[in-house]
Amino acid sequence: MNTSSTRPRYRPYTLKNLHELPPYDVIPPHRMRDIKLAARVLPFRVSNYVVDELIDWDRIPDDPMFQLTFPQPEMIPESDFRRLRSCAASGHESVAKAVVQKIHMGMNPHPAGQMDLNVPVLDGELLSGMQHKYEETVLFFPAQGQTCHSYCTYCFRWPQFVGLDSAFRFACNDETLLPRYLKEHREVTDVLFTGGDPLVMHARLLEKYIRPLLDKKPGNLSSIRFGTKSLAYWPYRFTEDKDADDIIRLFEEIIKAGYHLTVMAHFSHDRELSTPAVETAMARIRATGAQIRCQAPLIRHVNDTAEVWSSMWKRQIALGAIPYYMFIERDTGPAGYFNVPLMEAYRIFTEAYRGVSGLCRTVRGPSMSAGPGKVLMDGVADIGGERVMILKFIQARNPAWVNQVFFAAWNPSAHWLDDLQPAFGEKSFFYDAEYRRMQDALRRRREGVAA
Ligand SMILES: *Cc1c(COP(=O)(O)O)cnc(C)c1O
Numbered sequence: 001m002n003t004s005s006t007r008p009r010y011r012p013y014t015l016k017n018l019h020e021l022p023p024y025d026v027i028p029p030h031r032m033r034d035i036k037l038a039a040r041v042l043p044f045r046v047s048n049y050v051v052d053e054l055i056d057w058d059r060i061p062d063d064p065m066f067q068l069t070f071p072q073p074e075m076i077p078e079s080d081f082r083r084l085r086s087c088a089a090s091g092h093e094s095v096a097k098a099v100v101q102k103i104h105m106g107m108n109p110h111p112a113g114q115m116d117l118n119v120p121v122l123d124g125e126l127l128s129g130m131q132h133k134y135e136e137t138v139l140f141f142p143a144q145g146q147t148c149h150s151y152c153t154y155c156f157r158w159p160q161f162v163g164l165d166s167a168f169r170f171a172c173n174d175e176t177l178l179p180r181y182l183k184e185h186r187e188v189t190d191v192l193f194t195g196g197d198p199l200v201m202h203a204r205l206l207e208k209y210i211r212p213l214l215d216k217k218p219g220n221l222s223s224i225r226f227g228t229k230s231l232a233y234w235p236y237r238f239t240e241d242k243d244a245d246d247i248i249r250l251f252e253e254i255i256k257a258g259y260h261l262t263v264m265a266h267f268s269h270d271r272e273l274s275t276p277a278v279e280t281a282m283a284r285i286r287a288t289g290a291q292i293r294c295q296a297p298l299i300r301h302v303n304d305t306a307e308v309w310s311s312m313w314k315r316q317i318a319l320g321a322i323p324y325y326m327f328i329e330r331d332t333g334p335a336g337y338f339n340v341p342l343m344e345a346y347r348i349f350t351e352a353y354r355g356v357s358g359l360c361r362t363v364r365g366p367s368m369s370a371g372p373g374k375v376l377m378d379g380v381a382d383i384g385g386e387r388v389m390i391l392k393f394i395q396a397r398n399p400a401w402v403n404q405v406f407f408a409a410w411n412p413s414a415h416w417l418d419d420l421q422p423a424f425g426e427k428s429f430f431y432d433a434e435y436r437r438m439q440d441a442l443r444r445r446r447e448g449v450a451a
Protein backbone atom coordinates (compact mmCIF):
# COMPACT_ATOMS: atom_id res chain seq x y z
CA MET A 1 0.00 0.00 0.00
CA ASN A 2 2.64 2.49 1.13
CA THR A 3 5.61 2.56 -1.21
CA SER A 4 7.51 5.40 0.48
CA SER A 5 11.02 4.71 1.68
CA THR A 6 9.95 5.21 5.30
CA ARG A 7 7.92 1.98 5.22
CA PRO A 8 8.25 0.43 8.70
CA ARG A 9 10.17 -2.83 8.67
CA TYR A 10 9.75 -5.57 11.19
CA ARG A 11 12.71 -5.95 13.50
CA PRO A 12 12.67 -8.21 16.57
CA TYR A 13 14.85 -7.72 19.63
CA THR A 14 15.99 -10.84 21.45
CA LEU A 15 18.77 -11.64 23.92
CA LYS A 16 21.24 -11.59 21.01
CA ASN A 17 20.72 -8.00 19.89
CA LEU A 18 19.24 -6.49 23.03
CA HIS A 19 22.18 -4.04 23.25
CA GLU A 20 20.82 -2.44 20.06
CA LEU A 21 17.50 -1.59 21.75
CA PRO A 22 17.09 2.18 21.28
CA PRO A 23 16.03 2.81 24.91
CA TYR A 24 18.72 0.42 26.21
CA ASP A 25 20.16 3.10 28.50
CA VAL A 26 16.76 3.91 29.99
CA ILE A 27 16.81 0.53 31.75
CA PRO A 28 19.06 0.73 34.84
CA PRO A 29 22.10 -1.59 34.43
CA HIS A 30 21.19 -3.87 37.36
CA ARG A 31 17.66 -4.27 35.99
CA MET A 32 18.99 -4.99 32.52
CA ARG A 33 21.28 -7.66 33.93
CA ASP A 34 18.31 -9.30 35.69
CA ILE A 35 16.09 -9.05 32.60
CA LYS A 36 18.75 -10.85 30.59
CA LEU A 37 18.80 -13.60 33.21
CA ALA A 38 15.00 -13.84 33.31
CA ALA A 39 15.03 -14.06 29.50
CA ARG A 40 17.01 -17.27 29.79
CA VAL A 41 14.00 -18.76 31.56
CA LEU A 42 11.01 -17.11 29.85
CA PRO A 43 10.43 -16.54 26.14
CA PHE A 44 11.72 -13.19 24.96
CA ARG A 45 11.27 -11.46 21.65
CA VAL A 46 9.89 -7.97 21.20
CA SER A 47 9.13 -6.12 17.97
CA ASN A 48 10.41 -2.64 17.15
CA TYR A 49 6.76 -1.51 17.03
CA VAL A 50 6.16 -2.53 20.66
CA VAL A 51 9.43 -0.86 21.68
CA ASP A 52 8.88 2.34 19.67
CA GLU A 53 5.12 2.83 19.89
CA LEU A 54 3.62 0.87 22.80
CA ILE A 55 5.95 0.79 25.80
CA ASP A 56 5.95 3.93 27.95
CA TRP A 57 9.63 4.02 28.85
CA ASP A 58 9.05 6.68 31.54
CA ARG A 59 7.07 4.12 33.50
CA ILE A 60 9.20 1.03 33.40
CA PRO A 61 9.35 -1.46 35.03
CA ASP A 62 5.64 -1.12 35.95
CA ASP A 63 4.47 -0.17 32.48
CA PRO A 64 1.95 -2.84 31.36
CA MET A 65 3.39 -3.17 27.85
CA PHE A 66 6.86 -3.63 29.35
CA GLN A 67 5.51 -6.27 31.74
CA LEU A 68 3.75 -7.94 28.83
CA THR A 69 6.87 -8.40 26.72
CA PHE A 70 10.00 -8.12 28.89
CA PRO A 71 10.69 -10.99 31.30
CA GLN A 72 11.10 -9.61 34.82
CA PRO A 73 13.14 -11.14 37.64
CA GLU A 74 10.05 -11.03 39.88
CA MET A 75 8.36 -13.53 37.55
CA ILE A 76 10.73 -16.23 38.76
CA PRO A 77 10.67 -17.68 42.30
CA GLU A 78 13.09 -15.61 44.36
CA SER A 79 15.41 -18.34 45.61
CA ASP A 80 15.68 -19.84 42.11
CA PHE A 81 16.49 -16.46 40.68
CA ARG A 82 19.19 -15.79 43.29
CA ARG A 83 20.84 -19.11 42.40
CA LEU A 84 20.68 -18.33 38.71
CA ARG A 85 22.22 -14.92 39.33
CA SER A 86 25.10 -16.31 41.39
CA CYS A 87 25.88 -19.11 38.87
CA ALA A 88 25.86 -16.62 36.03
CA ALA A 89 28.04 -14.17 37.97
CA SER A 90 30.62 -16.83 38.78
CA GLY A 91 30.62 -18.11 35.19
CA HIS A 92 29.37 -21.60 36.07
CA GLU A 93 27.57 -21.98 32.78
CA SER A 94 26.64 -25.65 33.07
CA VAL A 95 25.23 -25.08 36.55
CA ALA A 96 23.28 -22.06 35.29
CA LYS A 97 21.78 -24.23 32.55
CA ALA A 98 20.75 -26.81 35.12
CA VAL A 99 19.13 -24.08 37.24
CA VAL A 100 17.18 -22.83 34.23
CA GLN A 101 16.01 -26.37 33.57
CA LYS A 102 14.95 -26.82 37.18
CA ILE A 103 12.97 -23.57 37.06
CA HIS A 104 11.25 -24.73 33.87
CA MET A 105 10.23 -28.02 35.47
CA GLY A 106 8.84 -26.11 38.46
CA MET A 107 6.60 -24.02 36.18
CA ASN A 108 4.12 -26.78 35.23
CA PRO A 109 5.17 -27.00 31.58
CA HIS A 110 2.33 -29.30 30.51
CA PRO A 111 -0.82 -28.24 32.35
CA ALA A 112 -3.61 -30.83 32.22
CA GLY A 113 -1.76 -32.76 29.48
CA GLN A 114 -5.01 -32.67 27.55
CA MET A 115 -3.57 -31.46 24.28
CA ASP A 116 -2.56 -35.01 23.44
CA LEU A 117 -6.06 -36.31 24.08
CA ASN A 118 -7.69 -33.82 21.73
CA VAL A 119 -5.64 -34.85 18.70
CA PRO A 120 -8.07 -36.24 16.14
CA VAL A 121 -7.68 -39.50 14.23
CA LEU A 122 -8.06 -39.99 10.48
CA ASP A 123 -7.81 -43.41 8.82
CA GLY A 124 -6.23 -44.85 11.94
CA GLU A 125 -3.58 -42.13 12.24
CA LEU A 126 -3.16 -39.32 14.73
CA LEU A 127 -3.38 -35.87 13.15
CA SER A 128 -0.85 -33.97 15.22
CA GLY A 129 -1.20 -30.32 14.37
CA MET A 130 -4.94 -30.43 14.87
CA GLN A 131 -7.19 -30.47 17.93
CA HIS A 132 -10.82 -31.40 18.01
CA LYS A 133 -12.27 -30.91 21.45
CA TYR A 134 -15.62 -29.21 20.84
CA GLU A 135 -17.91 -30.72 18.20
CA GLU A 136 -18.27 -27.74 15.92
CA THR A 137 -14.72 -26.35 15.98
CA VAL A 138 -11.36 -27.77 14.90
CA LEU A 139 -8.09 -26.06 15.78
CA PHE A 140 -5.38 -26.19 13.15
CA PHE A 141 -1.72 -25.41 13.96
CA PRO A 142 0.20 -24.72 10.75
CA ALA A 143 3.86 -25.65 11.18
CA GLN A 144 5.19 -22.30 9.99
CA GLY A 145 2.91 -20.31 12.30
CA GLN A 146 4.36 -21.54 15.58
CA THR A 147 6.02 -18.26 16.52
CA CYS A 148 4.89 -14.66 17.18
CA HIS A 149 5.97 -11.11 16.32
CA SER A 150 6.66 -10.61 20.04
CA TYR A 151 6.25 -13.05 22.91
CA CYS A 152 3.96 -12.50 25.90
CA THR A 153 5.70 -13.15 29.19
CA TYR A 154 2.56 -14.95 30.37
CA CYS A 155 2.08 -17.21 27.35
CA PHE A 156 0.96 -20.74 28.22
CA ARG A 157 2.77 -21.96 25.12
CA TRP A 158 6.09 -20.90 26.66
CA PRO A 159 7.56 -24.45 26.65
CA GLN A 160 7.48 -24.38 22.85
CA PHE A 161 9.12 -20.93 22.65
CA VAL A 162 11.96 -21.75 25.06
CA GLY A 163 12.73 -24.98 23.21
CA LEU A 164 11.31 -27.35 25.83
CA ASP A 165 8.77 -28.71 23.36
CA SER A 166 9.47 -29.07 19.71
CA ALA A 167 7.48 -26.37 17.93
CA PHE A 168 6.49 -29.04 15.47
CA ARG A 169 5.15 -31.51 17.96
CA PHE A 170 1.68 -30.03 17.70
CA ALA A 171 2.07 -28.58 14.22
CA CYS A 172 0.96 -29.69 10.78
CA ASN A 173 2.48 -28.97 7.38
CA ASP A 174 0.20 -31.15 5.25
CA GLU A 175 -2.54 -28.98 3.75
CA THR A 176 -4.54 -32.00 2.53
CA LEU A 177 -5.37 -33.37 5.98
CA LEU A 178 -7.77 -30.65 7.09
CA PRO A 179 -10.12 -30.92 4.08
CA ARG A 180 -10.09 -34.71 4.36
CA TYR A 181 -10.93 -34.53 8.05
CA LEU A 182 -13.72 -32.00 7.45
CA LYS A 183 -15.28 -34.22 4.83
CA GLU A 184 -15.56 -37.04 7.33
CA HIS A 185 -16.63 -34.84 10.25
CA ARG A 186 -19.73 -33.07 9.10
CA GLU A 187 -20.38 -31.75 12.60
CA VAL A 188 -17.48 -29.29 12.15
CA THR A 189 -18.55 -25.83 11.05
CA ASP A 190 -15.55 -23.78 12.25
CA VAL A 191 -11.83 -24.02 11.72
CA LEU A 192 -9.56 -21.92 13.87
CA PHE A 193 -6.01 -21.45 12.59
CA THR A 194 -3.83 -20.87 15.59
CA GLY A 195 -0.25 -21.07 16.82
CA GLY A 196 1.87 -19.19 17.94
CA ASP A 197 0.47 -16.78 15.43
CA PRO A 198 -0.54 -18.09 12.00
CA LEU A 199 -0.40 -14.58 10.55
CA VAL A 200 3.40 -14.43 10.96
CA MET A 201 3.39 -16.79 7.98
CA HIS A 202 4.06 -15.40 4.54
CA ALA A 203 0.84 -14.90 2.57
CA ARG A 204 1.92 -17.62 0.14
CA LEU A 205 2.20 -20.17 2.91
CA LEU A 206 -1.06 -19.16 4.50
CA GLU A 207 -2.67 -19.52 1.10
CA LYS A 208 -1.29 -23.05 0.78
CA TYR A 209 -3.44 -24.06 3.76
CA ILE A 210 -6.48 -21.97 2.80
CA ARG A 211 -6.68 -22.71 -0.93
CA PRO A 212 -7.98 -26.31 -0.54
CA LEU A 213 -10.82 -24.97 1.64
CA LEU A 214 -11.76 -22.45 -1.05
CA ASP A 215 -11.58 -24.93 -3.92
CA LYS A 216 -13.31 -27.89 -2.32
CA LYS A 217 -15.66 -26.42 0.31
CA PRO A 218 -15.22 -29.61 2.37
CA GLY A 219 -17.94 -30.89 4.71
CA ASN A 220 -20.04 -28.29 6.49
CA LEU A 221 -17.33 -25.73 7.07
CA SER A 222 -18.85 -22.27 7.25
CA SER A 223 -16.43 -20.16 9.32
CA ILE A 224 -12.69 -19.66 9.19
CA ARG A 225 -10.90 -17.94 12.04
CA PHE A 226 -7.33 -16.77 12.54
CA GLY A 227 -6.12 -16.48 16.14
CA THR A 228 -3.53 -13.71 16.13
CA LYS A 229 -1.77 -11.04 18.13
CA SER A 230 -0.37 -9.35 15.02
CA LEU A 231 -2.74 -6.39 15.39
CA ALA A 232 -1.18 -5.66 18.79
CA TYR A 233 2.45 -6.62 18.08
CA TRP A 234 2.89 -5.76 14.39
CA PRO A 235 -0.16 -4.05 12.84
CA TYR A 236 1.97 -3.22 9.79
CA ARG A 237 1.44 -6.88 8.93
CA PHE A 238 -1.80 -5.76 7.29
CA THR A 239 -0.62 -2.51 5.72
CA GLU A 240 3.12 -2.24 5.11
CA ASP A 241 4.69 -5.70 4.93
CA LYS A 242 5.67 -6.70 1.41
CA ASP A 243 2.89 -9.31 1.34
CA ALA A 244 0.32 -7.22 3.26
CA ASP A 245 -1.80 -6.72 0.16
CA ASP A 246 -1.70 -10.46 -0.52
CA ILE A 247 -3.00 -11.20 2.99
CA ILE A 248 -5.83 -8.75 2.48
CA ARG A 249 -6.64 -10.27 -0.91
CA LEU A 250 -6.70 -13.73 0.65
CA PHE A 251 -9.19 -12.48 3.26
CA GLU A 252 -11.35 -11.14 0.42
CA GLU A 253 -11.20 -14.46 -1.38
CA ILE A 254 -12.23 -16.37 1.73
CA ILE A 255 -15.30 -14.17 1.99
CA LYS A 256 -16.03 -14.37 -1.72
CA ALA A 257 -16.01 -18.15 -1.39
CA GLY A 258 -18.95 -17.77 1.01
CA TYR A 259 -17.21 -18.27 4.35
CA HIS A 260 -17.56 -16.18 7.45
CA LEU A 261 -14.09 -14.91 8.34
CA THR A 262 -13.13 -13.76 11.81
CA VAL A 263 -9.80 -12.48 13.02
CA MET A 264 -9.64 -13.58 16.67
CA ALA A 265 -7.50 -10.70 17.89
CA HIS A 266 -5.59 -10.96 21.13
CA PHE A 267 -5.59 -7.52 22.79
CA SER A 268 -4.27 -7.27 26.32
CA HIS A 269 -4.48 -3.54 26.97
CA ASP A 270 -6.23 -0.49 25.55
CA ARG A 271 -2.88 1.03 24.63
CA GLU A 272 -2.58 -1.65 21.93
CA LEU A 273 -5.70 -0.11 20.36
CA SER A 274 -4.42 3.46 20.50
CA THR A 275 -1.97 3.87 17.61
CA PRO A 276 -2.71 5.08 14.07
CA ALA A 277 -1.08 1.86 12.83
CA VAL A 278 -3.58 -0.46 14.55
CA GLU A 279 -6.49 1.76 13.54
CA THR A 280 -5.50 1.57 9.87
CA ALA A 281 -4.88 -2.17 10.04
CA MET A 282 -8.28 -2.85 11.62
CA ALA A 283 -10.06 -0.68 9.06
CA ARG A 284 -8.34 -2.59 6.25
CA ILE A 285 -9.36 -5.95 7.69
CA ARG A 286 -12.92 -4.80 8.23
CA ALA A 287 -13.09 -3.50 4.64
CA THR A 288 -12.58 -7.08 3.39
CA GLY A 289 -15.83 -8.08 5.13
CA ALA A 290 -13.99 -9.94 7.88
CA GLN A 291 -15.03 -9.54 11.51
CA ILE A 292 -12.56 -8.88 14.31
CA ARG A 293 -13.40 -10.53 17.64
CA CYS A 294 -11.23 -9.67 20.62
CA GLN A 295 -10.02 -11.76 23.54
CA ALA A 296 -7.29 -11.84 26.18
CA PRO A 297 -6.50 -13.32 29.55
CA LEU A 298 -6.75 -11.23 32.71
CA ILE A 299 -3.18 -10.75 33.91
CA ARG A 300 -1.80 -9.24 37.11
CA HIS A 301 0.57 -6.31 36.31
CA VAL A 302 -0.80 -6.05 32.75
CA ASN A 303 -4.58 -5.58 32.75
CA ASP A 304 -5.87 -6.24 36.28
CA THR A 305 -8.24 -3.27 36.55
CA ALA A 306 -11.84 -2.76 35.44
CA GLU A 307 -10.85 0.53 33.77
CA VAL A 308 -8.45 -1.16 31.35
CA TRP A 309 -11.11 -3.69 30.30
CA SER A 310 -13.94 -1.22 29.87
CA SER A 311 -11.71 1.13 27.86
CA MET A 312 -10.58 -1.82 25.78
CA TRP A 313 -14.11 -2.94 24.99
CA LYS A 314 -15.27 0.59 24.16
CA ARG A 315 -12.30 1.16 21.91
CA GLN A 316 -12.89 -2.19 20.18
CA ILE A 317 -16.46 -1.19 19.37
CA ALA A 318 -15.29 2.21 18.11
CA LEU A 319 -12.89 0.44 15.75
CA GLY A 320 -15.56 -1.94 14.42
CA ALA A 321 -14.49 -4.98 16.45
CA ILE A 322 -16.47 -7.28 18.75
CA PRO A 323 -15.51 -8.02 22.38
CA TYR A 324 -15.50 -11.83 22.75
CA TYR A 325 -13.74 -13.45 25.73
CA MET A 326 -11.98 -12.51 28.96
CA PHE A 327 -9.96 -15.56 30.02
CA ILE A 328 -8.57 -16.66 33.33
CA GLU A 329 -4.84 -17.35 32.99
CA ARG A 330 -3.83 -21.01 33.05
CA ASP A 331 -1.77 -22.40 35.84
CA THR A 332 1.55 -22.57 34.02
CA GLY A 333 4.70 -20.47 33.61
CA PRO A 334 5.08 -17.62 36.09
CA ALA A 335 1.54 -18.25 37.31
CA GLY A 336 2.16 -16.92 40.81
CA TYR A 337 3.14 -13.55 39.37
CA PHE A 338 0.30 -13.23 36.89
CA ASN A 339 -2.60 -15.07 38.58
CA VAL A 340 -5.74 -13.27 39.61
CA PRO A 341 -8.11 -15.24 41.92
CA LEU A 342 -11.50 -16.15 40.42
CA MET A 343 -13.42 -13.90 42.79
CA GLU A 344 -11.26 -10.90 41.98
CA ALA A 345 -11.54 -11.66 38.26
CA TYR A 346 -15.29 -11.78 38.66
CA ARG A 347 -15.27 -8.40 40.42
CA ILE A 348 -13.06 -6.80 37.74
CA PHE A 349 -15.20 -8.24 34.94
CA THR A 350 -18.43 -7.13 36.59
CA GLU A 351 -17.23 -3.59 37.26
CA ALA A 352 -16.01 -3.25 33.69
CA TYR A 353 -19.21 -4.79 32.27
CA ARG A 354 -21.40 -2.42 34.28
CA GLY A 355 -19.64 0.59 32.80
CA VAL A 356 -20.21 -0.14 29.13
CA SER A 357 -23.17 -0.21 26.75
CA GLY A 358 -24.89 -3.33 25.51
CA LEU A 359 -22.77 -3.28 22.35
CA CYS A 360 -19.75 -4.24 24.44
CA ARG A 361 -21.63 -6.92 26.35
CA THR A 362 -21.02 -9.53 23.68
CA VAL A 363 -17.98 -10.26 25.82
CA ARG A 364 -18.11 -13.35 28.03
CA GLY A 365 -15.98 -14.03 31.04
CA PRO A 366 -14.09 -14.51 33.14
CA SER A 367 -13.73 -17.93 31.54
CA MET A 368 -11.46 -20.89 32.29
CA SER A 369 -10.45 -23.11 29.37
CA ALA A 370 -10.40 -26.23 31.51
CA GLY A 371 -10.41 -29.94 30.65
CA PRO A 372 -14.20 -30.42 30.55
CA GLY A 373 -14.84 -27.12 28.74
CA LYS A 374 -14.93 -23.37 28.99
CA VAL A 375 -16.29 -22.53 32.42
CA LEU A 376 -17.52 -19.08 33.41
CA MET A 377 -17.13 -17.71 36.91
CA ASP A 378 -20.65 -16.37 36.69
CA GLY A 379 -21.85 -15.18 40.09
CA VAL A 380 -22.12 -15.50 43.85
CA ALA A 381 -25.20 -16.40 45.87
CA ASP A 382 -26.30 -17.40 49.34
CA ILE A 383 -28.39 -20.54 49.02
CA GLY A 384 -29.85 -22.36 52.01
CA GLY A 385 -27.42 -20.56 54.33
CA GLU A 386 -24.37 -21.45 52.25
CA ARG A 387 -22.33 -18.99 50.21
CA VAL A 388 -21.63 -20.47 46.79
CA MET A 389 -19.85 -19.57 43.57
CA ILE A 390 -21.94 -20.01 40.43
CA LEU A 391 -20.19 -21.54 37.47
CA LYS A 392 -21.45 -22.12 33.96
CA PHE A 393 -20.28 -24.01 30.88
CA ILE A 394 -20.20 -21.84 27.77
CA GLN A 395 -18.41 -24.52 25.77
CA ALA A 396 -18.04 -28.19 26.64
CA ARG A 397 -16.78 -31.59 25.56
CA ASN A 398 -20.36 -32.78 25.83
CA PRO A 399 -22.73 -30.27 24.18
CA ALA A 400 -25.37 -31.26 26.76
CA TRP A 401 -23.33 -29.46 29.45
CA VAL A 402 -23.39 -26.11 27.61
CA ASN A 403 -25.34 -23.34 29.35
CA GLN A 404 -25.67 -25.46 32.51
CA VAL A 405 -24.85 -23.80 35.81
CA PHE A 406 -23.30 -25.56 38.78
CA PHE A 407 -22.22 -24.54 42.25
CA ALA A 408 -18.91 -24.53 44.09
CA ALA A 409 -18.27 -23.94 47.77
CA TRP A 410 -17.21 -20.36 48.45
CA ASN A 411 -13.43 -20.07 48.05
CA PRO A 412 -12.12 -16.55 47.55
CA SER A 413 -8.53 -17.71 47.05
CA ALA A 414 -9.30 -20.25 44.27
CA HIS A 415 -7.57 -19.52 40.96
CA TRP A 416 -8.86 -22.38 38.82
CA LEU A 417 -11.58 -24.99 38.54
CA ASP A 418 -9.28 -27.56 40.20
CA ASP A 419 -9.16 -25.43 43.36
CA LEU A 420 -12.93 -25.61 43.79
CA GLN A 421 -15.08 -28.12 45.69
CA PRO A 422 -18.75 -28.81 44.97
CA ALA A 423 -21.16 -26.86 47.16
CA PHE A 424 -23.80 -28.33 49.49
CA GLY A 425 -21.47 -31.10 50.65
CA GLU A 426 -21.75 -32.96 47.35
CA LYS A 427 -18.98 -35.32 46.35
CA SER A 428 -18.53 -34.26 42.75
CA PHE A 429 -19.66 -31.82 40.07
CA PHE A 430 -22.47 -33.01 37.79
CA TYR A 431 -20.13 -33.67 34.87
CA ASP A 432 -17.25 -35.34 36.76
CA ALA A 433 -18.11 -39.01 36.21
CA GLU A 434 -18.89 -38.57 32.55
CA TYR A 435 -15.81 -36.45 32.00
CA ARG A 436 -13.65 -39.19 33.49
CA ARG A 437 -15.25 -41.76 31.19
CA MET A 438 -14.62 -39.51 28.20
CA GLN A 439 -10.97 -39.10 29.17
CA ASP A 440 -10.55 -42.86 29.59
CA ALA A 441 -12.08 -43.45 26.17
CA LEU A 442 -9.79 -40.84 24.60
CA ARG A 443 -6.79 -42.39 26.31
CA ARG A 444 -7.74 -45.86 25.06
CA ARG A 445 -8.21 -44.51 21.55
CA ARG A 446 -4.82 -42.84 21.75
CA GLU A 447 -3.13 -46.02 22.92
CA GLY A 448 -4.89 -48.03 20.23
CA VAL A 449 -3.61 -45.68 17.54
CA ALA A 450 -0.10 -45.46 18.96
CA ALA A 451 0.18 -49.27 19.20
C1 LIG B 1 -12.13 -21.80 22.82
C2 LIG B 1 -11.86 -23.00 22.03
C3 LIG B 1 -12.48 -23.18 20.78
C4 LIG B 1 -13.43 -22.16 20.19
O1 LIG B 1 -14.60 -22.08 20.94
P1 LIG B 1 -15.72 -21.01 20.61
O2 LIG B 1 -16.59 -21.02 21.80
O3 LIG B 1 -16.39 -21.48 19.38
O4 LIG B 1 -15.02 -19.70 20.40
C5 LIG B 1 -12.22 -24.35 20.11
N1 LIG B 1 -11.38 -25.30 20.60
C6 LIG B 1 -10.77 -25.15 21.79
C7 LIG B 1 -9.89 -26.24 22.29
C8 LIG B 1 -10.98 -23.98 22.54
O5 LIG B 1 -10.37 -23.85 23.71
Ligand code: SF4
Nearest residue numbers: 148151152155196229
Ligand atom coordinates in the same frame (compact mmCIF):
# COMPACT_ATOMS: atom_id res chain seq x y z
S1 SF4 C 1 0.88 -13.89 20.97
FE1 SF4 C 1 -0.29 -15.67 21.75
S2 SF4 C 1 0.94 -17.46 21.26
FE2 SF4 C 1 2.25 -15.65 20.98
S3 SF4 C 1 3.30 -15.40 22.94
FE3 SF4 C 1 1.46 -14.15 23.07
S4 SF4 C 1 -0.11 -15.47 23.98
FE4 SF4 C 1 1.58 -16.78 23.27
